[in-house]
Amino acid sequence: MTYLKQDISLPGMGPGIAPRLVTHTFGNPHSGKSAYIQAGLHGDEHPGLLVIQHLLVLLKSLDQQGAIAGCVTLVPYANPIGMAQRVFGPIVGRFDFENGENFNRNYPTLSDAVREQVASGKGAGMTARDWKAFFQAQLDAQQPPRHVTGAMKLELSRLAMAHDVVLDLHCDTDAIAHLYASRLQSARACKLANQIGAPVVLVEEPESGGYSGGNSFDQMHANAWSALVEAGLFTPETAGFAATVELRGQIDISDELAQNDAEAILDFLAQEGVLSQEAAxxxxxxxxxxxxxxxxxxxxxxxxxxxxxxxxxEPGQQVLKGEVIAEIVTLDGDQFNERVPIVSDVDGVLVVRQLHRLVRNGQRAAFVAGHALQPGHRSSKLALDF
Incomplete structure (x- = not known):
């Protein structure tokens, strides 16, 4: 049995207020492939927090059985800052109160350093373990941020980039389970999605900025390894893998769902070689x-x-371009019970809708995944209002 718990102190937020991160590592980090799983990077997204607790119990048992081929590191709450941000009760943990920045933005860019290493001719003989050490050296060389959020992001980056598989557990407002991943790793993303029961996998080109519009946590890992794939040093199957896993909606929290998700993740890790096949x-x-x-x-x-x-x-249903998917009942119009239709502008599947039904003009009403880019269609980068 090999288990290690660590506390990582972060800079103080004020007198007597010192947040910290907690990590749990099962298995031997120097043997075999490794996985990193975190939850709660957005402080108001909580299904993953319960999934991590179920994973802790399952991994403890697997560790005692010697069924962990490599190692698994869990961070049960990745953002103590956002989780502490409350406005008269409710948690408002998606954006940093200090500067309005999304907590899942502006993580370090390592792909440029990878390309420089490859161009210098030093990368040809490097193994996956060598590259993970290279990533750590790049992060260690960065100037330590003075701001607590920047320090937290750097610590999370160091933790994640030391592993082969990175899963960032999120959720949306009212949604079906879905994944975000790099196009180069579509096949592996589908394997994970099929384990969890997520019918939608959204993929983007490496370095695109895509859904995050600003170097999200999983993109940091995916883009670094994508640069190695594009250089021909690894294949999509042998490179590191990262994905953002959206565990349905904010209120989809139960022991039954969490246990099933935890077991599904472990089955995926067995497929990836992090766990022994007996662990499946x-x-x-x-x-x-x-x-x-x-x-x-x-x-x-x-x-x-x-x-x-x-x-x-409902989330998960197919919609057609031009189909009315919702109506807004105006509250200040001249007509009683006046309704304004919301029409889909693509053929596809309804992935996300609003949880809170009182909406404002311009707010996202729905997120629909489609196959064909429509002429004149605007970018799919997420806006700052959700």
Missing amino acids: TGKPRPHGAAQVYPLEAASHIPCPCSGVVVYLK
């Missing part, structure tokens, strides 16, 4: 159910006015 649960999964959608063909459909939104479609 053997439970049937919805194989072949996941569909890949290009992120740039997705549509964030805005609300045409303010009011109470009434949805006519």
